[in-house]
Each structure stands twice: as C-alpha cells, then as structure tokens.
Amino acid sequence: MSFENCLVILTSNAGAPEMTQARKQVGFNRPTTIGKVQLRELAIDALERQFSPEFLGRLDETIVFNGGVRRKIAEAMVRSKFTAPHFTVVEEVDITQLVALKDQAKAMHAASGVKITFMPFIMKATAMALAQHPMLNAHLEGSQEIVRYGYVNLGIAMDTDNGLIVPVVKNVDSKSILQIAVELAELAERTRAGKVKPDELKGSTFSITNAGNIGGTLATPIINYPDVAILGVHRIMKKPGVVETSMGDRIEVRQYMNFSCSVDHRLADGADGARFLVLLKKILENPGLLAL
16 A cells, blocks of 8 residues: 555545555554644654655645546546547638627627627537538437437536536527627636536537637547537637738738537548538638628
C-alpha cells in the first residue's frame, strides 16, 4: 500500500479491512477521540518510520478523488471516443460581416439587457445547415436503428466549476436569434450556478462546444454520444484576406474563425461533415441568409 493511500485511510472512516491493513503496515493505532489536525500529524509520524524520503517529499501534494461529476464526464468521454470512430473536418470562416451584425444587434438590445453574443447566430446557422444535412442531426438507437430528427435540439457544452456540463436548447430551428439569445443566457446562468434541471441536460440531437472566448486556434471535439456529430467553435483572429470586388482582388484586414466538426463515421461519412461545414460557412459569411 502506498504512502498516500495509507495516509488517506488512517485519517478517514475507511472500512475495517483497509484500516487493518494500513495499521499493520505502519504500526499505527488510530485514536478515536482526537482532532483531525492531530490525527494527521500522528499518522504522518507513523508513516515516516515506514516510508523512504522519496515518499515524504510528496506531502505537499493534494489527493483528489475522481468521483461525482468528474467521473461521469470521464465515463461519457471514454464511451464516446471508444464507441464512435471519430472523423473531424475543419473550415476557416470569414466572419467580418457577422461581427458587424452582432455589434449592431448588441447595441440595439443593450437597453433591454439581452446579452447578444456570437453563439445565437452560430446556433441558428447550425440549425439551418442541419435541415439540409439531416444525417448529422441524428442518433443511433441500439445497434441497428438510425433516428433522424425533424427538429434541432442543440447541446451547448459549458465550462463550469463542477466540470463540463451540456444543457440543451430545444427547437432552435423554430426560434429567432433573439429568442435563442435570451434562452441561452438564462440557461448558462443557471447551469454555472448548479441550478440546471435534469430534463434540460437531455434530448440533444447535435452539440456545439465553444472555447473561443478562452483561446485556442483549433480542436477536435469529442462527440456528445449518442449524437452523431459535434461542432467546435474557436477564437476570432484578425489577419489579411483576399476580397473579390468588381475592380479586382484586394487585400484587407478580415476577421476569421475556425470551425471543426467531428462526425461518428459509423453513421455519416466525412463528406457529410464537409458539406455541412461548407453550408455553415456560406451562411455565416453571408449573415443576411439567417433572415430566410
């Protein structure tokens, strides 16, 4: 038994077999009426007589138990990665016009307190693109049936103090960008506060993960199983771009964002993911299409 395991057991309410083994190894009698600080000091003193300096140099390390939400996240990631063979396709999108539109919408609704970000635009564009590529808006039921949905429920991966949580915004295809913005902001606030309801974590047909506000040029997201695909959204980058005009090509400073789409290769082909991203790119580069 390692130094760390002995220390945890001797200073906890571990079961009889584990406690007996730890006591036998270090010759330590666990007092029943003593404070936690004193108990730890006594346990360390006993352990020091049994373990080498190599172990003693690690007393400043913190033992973190892999349980609760963290364990569930780990299990979900492993199930997805080892069940669904992932294929990821990437597209660079010029979002210069989208940035201008978002800024206009943000200014227009500032007085009402509605938080306008890029995500409602991306979510609406995703729903529009999925309508033409339904093989990505699907689940595998059991081992035989592929269920394609006539509606779009988007799981939105959120970074919280409790780990990665994926609440679901339902029926995105039938909602306006403003409605999506209001619902997303309210859902994000409750999720980060630990007040999201269990039913709000179920029913996604496709998922989006956005680490763009943190950083990172590109990532290959893991599918939110049993969804067929997931979209990764990355940070905005300013760089020179070629703009086609009636007077010929010219170089301008443009704003770009990378999008990556991971697909379950059992249920959809790489070409499906590529065509979906090409359409998403077209919509986001021409945000007037979002009004259709």
